[in-house]
Amino acid sequence: MLNAQIPGLTQFTTNNGLPSNTIYDMVEDEKGFLWFATDYGVSKFDGVNFKNYSVKDGLGGNEILYFLKDSKNRIWMAAFNGSIGFIKNGKIYNKNNAPF
Numbered sequence: 001m002l003n004a005q006i007p008g009l010t011q012f013t014t015n016n017g018l019p020s021n022t023i024y025d026m027v028e029d030e031k032g033f034l035w036f037a038t039d040y041g042v043s044k045f046d047g048v049n050f051k052n053y054s055v056k057d058g059l060g061g062n063e064i065l066y067f068l069k070d071s072k073n074r075i076w077m078a079a080f081n082g083s084i085g086f087i088k089n090g091k092i093y094n095k096n097n098a099p100f
Contacts, residue, residue, distance in 0.1 A: 017050035018043055027067040027075055035075060035087065037064035042077065044090070058092035060085050 013021050019040035027035050034045040041054040041062050060083025068076040075087040085094035
């Protein structure tokens with residue numbers, strides 16, 4: 001007989017501050033923050049709290065499907081509606097405030 005411990009696992013949900021329980025993608029930025037792509041926007045996690053972003057904050061659409069990190073540490077994101085944008089140093093850039 002063998003006794004073992006259950007590994008520690010924390011499940012984050014909307015109860016913890018996520019904008020949605022549906023997560024499409026996740027990426028870590030150069031400062032160690034985790035970014036989550038959801039069907040209700042993007043969420044930045046600092047290890048304790050979530051900060052949520054939506055179209056009001058500059059996203060091209062609220063349903064973000066995936067991320068891609070480039071060599072300049074920009075986190076590119078693609079929305080379900082076909083729009084793109086990127087995050088750099090915690091700021092959201094889109095076609096209205098940055099040339100693509």
